[in-house]
Amino acid sequence: xxxxxxxxxxxxxxxxxxxxxxxxxxxxxxxxxxxxxxxxxxxxxxxxxxxxxxxxxxxxxxxxxxxxxxxxxxxxxxxxxxxxxxxxxxxxxxxxxxxxxxxxxxxxxxxxxxxxxxxxxxxxxxxxxxxxxxxxxxxxxxxxxxxxxxxxxxxxxxxxxxxxxxxxxxxxxxxxxxxxxxxxxxxxxxxxxxxxxxxxxxxxxxxxxxxxxxxxxxxxxxxxxxxxxxxxxxxxxxxxxxxxxxxxxxxxxxxxxxxxxxxxxxxxxxxxxxxxxxxxxxxxxxxxxxxxxxxxxxxxxxxxxxxxxxxxxxxxxxxxxxxxxxxxxxxxxxxxxxxxxxxxxxxxxxxxxxxxxxxxxxxxxxxxxxxxxxxxxxxxxxxxxxxxxxxxxxxxxxxxxxxxxxxxxxxxxxxxxxxxxxxxxxxxxxxxxxxxxxxxxxxxxxxxxxxxxxxxxxxxxxxxxxxxxxxxxxxxxxxxxxxxxxxxxxxxxxxxxxxxxxxxxxxxxxxxxxxxxxxxxxxxxxxxxxxxxxxxxxxxxxxxxxxxxxxxxxxxxxxxxxxxxxxxxxxxxxxxxxxxxxxxxxxxxxxxxxxxxxxxxxxxxxxxxxxxxxxxxxxxxxxxxxxxxxxxxxxxxxxxxxxxxxxxxxxxxxxxxxxxxxxxxxxxxxxxxxxxxxxxxxxxxxxxxxxxxxxxxxxxx
Numbered sequence: 001x002x003x004x005x006x007x008x009x010x011x012x013x014x015x016x017x018x019x020x021x022x023x024x025x026x027x028x029x030x031x032x033x034x035x036x037x038x039x040x041x042x043x044x045x046x047x048x049x050x051x052x053x054x055x056x057x058x059x060x061x062x063x064x065x066x067x068x069x070x071x072x073x074x075x076x077x078x079x080x081x082x083x084x085x086x087x088x089x090x091x092x093x094x095x096x097x098x099x100x101x102x103x104x105x106x107x108x109x110x111x112x113x114x115x116x117x118x119x120x121x122x123x124x125x126x127x128x129x130x131x132x133x134x135x136x137x138x139x140x141x142x143x144x145x146x147x148x149x150x151x152x153x154x155x156x157x158x159x160x161x162x163x164x165x166x167x168x169x170x171x172x173x174x175x176x177x178x179x180x181x182x183x184x185x186x187x188x189x190x191x192x193x194x195x196x197x198x199x200x201x202x203x204x205x206x207x208x209x210x211x212x213x214x215x216x217x218x219x220x221x222x223x224x225x226x227x228x229x230x231x232x233x234x235x236x237x238x239x240x241x242x243x244x245x246x247x248x249x250x251x252x253x254x255x256x257x258x259x260x261x262x263x264x265x266x267x268x269x270x271x272x273x274x275x276x277x278x279x280x281x282x283x284x285x286x287x288x289x290x291x292x293x294x295x296x297x298x299x300x301x302x303x304x305x306x307x308x309x310x311x312x313x314x315x316x317x318x319x320x321x322x323x324x325x326x327x328x329x330x331x332x333x334x335x336x337x338x339x340x341x342x343x344x345x346x347x348x349x350x351x352x353x354x355x356x357x358x359x360x361x362x363x364x365x366x367x368x369x370x371x372x373x374x375x376x377x378x379x380x381x382x383x384x385x386x387x388x389x390x391x392x393x394x395x396x397x398x399x400x401x402x403x404x405x406x407x408x409x410x411x412x413x414x415x416x417x418x419x420x421x422x423x424x425x426x427x428x429x430x431x432x433x434x435x436x437x438x439x440x441x442x443x444x445x446x447x448x449x450x451x452x453x454x455x456x457x458x459x460x461x462x463x464x465x466x467x468x469x470x471x472x473x474x475x476x477x478x479x480x481x482x483x484x485x486x487x488x489x490x491x492x493x494x495x496x497x498x499x500x501x502x503x504x505x506x507x508x509x510x511x512x513x514x515x516x517x518x519x520x521x522x523x524x525x526x527x528x529x530x531x532x533x534x535x536x537x538x539x540x541x542x543x544x545x546x547x548x549x550x551x552x553x554x555x556x557x558x559x560x561x562x563x564x565x566x567x568x569x570x571x572x573x574x575x576x577x578x579x580x581x582x583x584x585x586x587x588x589x590x591x592x593x594x595x596x597x598x599x600x601x602x603x604x605x606x607x608x609x610x611x612x613x614x615x616x617x618x619x620x621x622x623x624x625x626x627x628x629x630x631x632x633x634x635x636x637x638x639x640x641x642x643x644x645x646x647x648x649x650x651x652x653x654x655x656x657x658x659x660x661x662x663x664x665x666x667x668x669x670x671x672x673x674x675x676x677x678x679x680x681x682x683x684x685x686x687x688x689x690x691x692x693x694x695x696x697x698x699x700x701x
Contacts, residue, residue, distance in 0.1 A: 496618025
């Protein structure tokens with residue numbers, strides 16, 4: 001039998017049985033704590049016993065919930081969606097128990113707590129915080145109302161995600177309508193025939209949307225795809241989102257917060273809506289000049305193409321949403337000698353995967369070993385992670401028993417398929433913690449869920465540089481999940497995609513991986529990753545130099561698009577929905593066009609919020625974390641640069657410095673949530689964090 005640390009249930013019935021088992025663990029954990037006689041209530045008999053039970057529940061429950069994102073069987077996916085609703089209620093029920101909360105509150109008065117180690121004291125504080133955020137300190141009536149609202153919110157969020165996962169929207173286009181698209185991508189499309197005419201089926205999944213957006217020469221084709229995508233799930237997710245935003249506001253005000261955004265930010269690095277608004281204003285002001293220049297550049301390219309094709313009468317001086325990627329591609333090709341179709345031929349997926357692991361092995365001093373076997377889909381692979389540094393330091397003893405240095409396991413599930421989660425993310429499948437009975441560490445398990453371009457009949461899977469960058473970013477999350485040496489599961493890498501609780505601040509979650517994206521712009525790393533899939537020739541130096549120069553191309557425009565979504569998300573969640581005069585699509589269009597200056601799709605039933613997984617997956621009032629994290633990521637990366645040179649082009653990098661990389665591993669990743677994020681940053685930087693490196697990145701040419 002193959003070694004597989006997580007077995008997904010084969011049937012809906014199996015899944016239901018596992019769900020019942022997890023429910024029992026959670027119910028019993030509260031009952032057992034309350035049953036401890038008052039005279040025997042200590043940290044060990046209450047808090048730690050409760051945490052041990054929660055760790056066991058967390059270690060099992062993703063077998064019930066994760067299948068909703070990836071399982072081949074729709075019946076199991078549907079059952080997993082319902083299981084997640086059930087388990088969210090079970091966790092909420094536990095943290096809503098007033099009797100358990102009262103007992104844990106009493107621990108704060110015990111002298112033993114003052115003498116406990118810092119991690120255990122932190123565990124008590126964060127556990128009590130979870131109870132309080134579930135209304136345990138409210139009146140009974142208000143808490144019951146809160147629980148009802150939370151249960152409905154959980155169900156609606158899962159329905160929102162499920163609608164996107166199960167969506168099969170596509171459109172039929174002729175080869176002529178897809179003029180400009182690469183033959184390799186076209187060859188992978190499904191053919192169809194209607195009324196004797198031959199068509200190609202273009203889905204609303206990421207690879208197809210990107211290929212049309214970047215390469216389709218006919219503006220009407222790009223517009224059709226853009227409009228079709230912006231109508232995906234609007235009839236289902238539109239009403240869900242309206243209801244979600246109202247319920248979130250109601251829950252937040254019950255807990256004494258002014259808004260849902262105030263509730264979300266209270267436990268993050270950015271503590272208030274004002275903090276986020278001021279941060280966004282600073283960025284918007286910094287990039288305003290580049291934004292105007294970027295739009296002028298693309299409009300000039302559009303004007304030139306319309307003249308060349310004889311479309312002068314159709315040129316209206318406007319830049320539309322379906323123009324941006326297309327003219328960005330032309331800009332990269334014409335002015336920077338970057339042909340993404342050519343560069344893609346140097347990024348063959350399996351080779352890139354192996355080289356990314358090689359880079360991570362070097363900088364963090366780890367080892368990755370693939371474990372052969374068959375998992376939930378034929379193209380899913382499993383790897384074990386080892387601490388190579390610790391094994392080397394153990395000498396002969398380490399070589400005799402390498403299993404002692406195993407850190408965890410991760411899966412790669414990288415290609416799209418029907419019913420699968422349609423974007424990129426890393427899902428923690430099992431947290432790491434110490435078993436209090438055996439003293440042994442339970443190893444973490446994670447999975448990188450991707451949607452990269454599949455191989456075709458005549459070519460292997462090839463990645464665009466942006467896809468390789470995303471892969472490198474997500475692998476940073478994998479390593480973060482593998483790094484934890486926390487004693488308690490509550491302090492592991494995690495996020496709201498799993499129902500079990502975590503205490504890792506959402507606006508720190510992305511920092512480590514965004515920092516690591518810098519590696520995909522380092523010539524030495526690009527040289528390692530790039531090898532032509534036919535000739536085995538390494539990525540040429542001139543292509544590398546051209547690619548690196550494009551890093552800041554259109555940065556003002558592209559970053560302003562991110563800021564627009566961030567501002568819209570914050571606006572929706574920081575005001576009373578009953579006082580908002582615009583519908584969500586109206587607000588999205590008005591704010592986006594005002595902030596970015598690019599015209600959006602303007603047809604009935606379009607609603608960009610309905611395709612935004614983030615707004616129903618824990619990033620509500622939290623989309624700002626990407627920009628916020630990028631600020632800290634650029635600051636962290638200054639440690640990997642030699643800034644003594646006055647010319648920025650002459651600065652050298654320490655990106656492959658194993659000693660420095662290992663320091664980053666130990667100071668930023670290993671602590672996970674056992675330490676406040678600001679203290680992790682200060683520990684590695686040796687100073688207070690500041691935004692200077694980020695602002696330079698945004699404003700320098």
